[in-house]
Amino acid sequence: MSEMRLVLKRGAVLIGVGLLLLAFIHTWSSSSRPSVDIGVKQRGHIQELLKKRNQDALSSYHDVPYVIKESVARQLDYGRCECQSDDAPILPLPRLLFPRVWAHSLSQEYLESDSDPHGVKGRRDKEYSSFQRRSYSPADLLIVAQANSPLQYPTQGVEVRPMKTIIIPGLGLKEDPRPTHTVKLTATMGTLDVAATVDGVSIEGDGQSSMVVSSSLLANLNRQLQFVTYTNTRFHPNTADTVQYGSEGHQAAFTIKVGHSAIPKLYNSGSNKGYNISALVTIATKTFLRYDKLQDLINSIRQYYPTVLIVIADDNEHPQPVTGPHIEQYIMPFGKGWFAGRNLAVSQVTTKYVLWVDDDFFFTENTKLEKMVAILENTTLDMVGGAVREVTGYSATYRHTFSVDKGDDEGDCLHVRKGYYHSIEGFPDCVVADAVINFFMARTDKMLRVGFDPRFARREFFVDALGSLHVGSCSDVKIGHASKIHLPWTKSETEKSYDRFRYSADKEGRIHTEGFYFKNRFKCMSSN
Incomplete structure (x- = not known):
């Protein structure tokens, strides 16, 4: 019996040592894992390099003249929104048939009623800056595929609000001289047009879902492609349109995200110092x-x-x-x-x-x-x-x-x-x-x-x-x-x-x- 107790005791000791060893290995492996920076921050140097490359691609052919197409250009979103109210009708009948649009300045109304308008605006700007940094994704960055195929087009980062109009950035054609250079674009959830016209360029199907652009002058064609617009015509709050883009012997496709922008939800903590x-x-x-x-x-x-x-x-x-x-x-x-x-x-x-x-x-x-x-x-x-x-x-x-x-x-x-x-x-x-x-x-x-x-x-x-x-x-x-x-x-x-x-x-x-x-x-x- 004493030998049996000794064996059991030694076995218990060995099991205990084994458990301690396993615990040590687990602790060591956990503590050796890398430390990763997940702080909110602005775009990195890679994004800045891509941005510069996009600017170089988009700024070519600036010496080729063009004429603004007002009917399309006025639909573009320039990022300077305004709220305008209708003039009050003189007679009551039009007011009943066509309800008047009202507008008022939220900034003026809110800030005038606050005892510390500068502090409120500062907190709001700080909260919005944090929201933008947190909501930013590298997948939102505009990337233009350089013309290796020879088609040049955006591979990501193109967005349009539902039922709105944008210029499609980054379109281009880089090929050897030929009698006529032609590209065709086809959308499924919207229409294609141009915000300006360039001499020597023929456009067929503008204002429709499929449009053909051609010219004997490659520089003029590329300049015209810089004014190609997309208008979303099928409402959906969160989807994407796949645009077919091709030239003679080459085909490509890219997506345009269709959706409302994320509405920020900011919180007024009432303090600019420390954490309340x-x-x-x-x-x-x-x-x-x-x-x-x-x-x-x-x-x-x-x-x-x-x-x-x-x-x-x-x-x-x-x-x-x-x-x-x-x-x-x-x-x-x-x-x-x-x-x-x-x-x-x-x-x-x-x-x-x-x-x-x-x-x-x-x-x-x-x-x-x-x-x-x-x-x-x-x-x-x-x-x-x-x-x-x-x-x-x-x-x-x-x-x-x-x-x-x-x-x-x-x-x-x-x-x-x-x-x-x-x-x-x-x-x-x-x-x-x-x-x-x-x-x-x-x-x-x-x-x-x-x-x-x-x-x-x-x-x-x-x-x-x-x-x-x-x-x-x-x-x-x-x-x-x-x-x-x-x-x-x-x-x-x-x-x-x-x-x-x-x-x-x-x-x-x-x-x-x-x-x-x-x-x-x-x-x-x-x-x-």
Whole structure:
């Protein structure tokens, strides 16, 4: 028996050493991952080089004369919009038949009523500059394919507003001299025309979906191509037209994106210095059968952030009023669930950022919302999670990465792995992942776009958010978590009721499987 105990003891030691070694390898491999700069910034030097090359291509043949075609040129968008009202009709009858267009200056009306118009304008300009940097994508940059085929045309970066007119940039033809040089353009969702005419150039089909341009003079033809316009005639708020472009023996195609421009959603924090947390952040939570824990959360928030608004979604069967300054409580039907409550709470947020917390969390001296705001303000992240510190002293971040492999007729494959992609340059305690813990701050408008399916829970939300939210996690921002360690015979009736609602494993498992299989069209899922 003593020999058997010795063998078991040695085996346990070897297993322990092996586990420590594996933990070390995992920690070392994670810490060795590169740090990546994801800060909001202007275009880089590659974009500037491409811009210069485009300008060189577009500025050729400037010495070839042309005549403006007013009927087309007046439709072009020059980026100098104006709001003009109609003159008031003298007689009442025309006013009824043709409603008068009104207009007024929003800038003048708003700024004149503000005590600090220069400060408001400065904050607005700063917010818009940040919006432009965040929304910019290299895929939006105009790139003109030089004439190697010998067709020259834009490969990306051409956009038109629905039912509007633009000049198609970068069209050209570079070929050896011949009696006649000819190109043909054909659109499917709009018409083609010219904003000016050039001597010695023949145009057929102007104002139609297919147009032929020809000339015996190549320079004149290329000059004429610089005035070719596209007018969208088939309304769709977000699509693209594929334009066929060809010459004798050569064919090419390029796309023109058709859609409204992204309307910025800017937030006036009321301050030009530092981070006004009360103006920038709303704290949202959902409560059910845990009013004692909720009150502890509120008390801890008020210790550090006395004026931040707290929004509470409540689906108790017998709701109790939660009162106090800067608190909003919204009553729901009984037992609607966690994600239904999250939808309700976030829908009432009007600040730039929303902080989600569970009702059994509590703020500590390490719950620094300023750090979360700083990383969201200075990176391209849409959401940043923190760490939840248990009463045992252990801190959890729940960092996971998701990937989807293209499948067959049965569906795709979802792969969930613990870990993250890389650390964030300038924020040594922060990394980029796809899923984080239930303590996170996010851009309110981006969170609302993804939404929360009331049938599901945390992991399903992050699957829905894949490709829409840029997610990070910072381990140096921590929130406390009330103890979950309760002996069964010490639990109150309320706690037992909560457990029955919270941990209905069979029902939840069926619902989650249905969501992944049917809603997301996955045929399988792997995880560690």
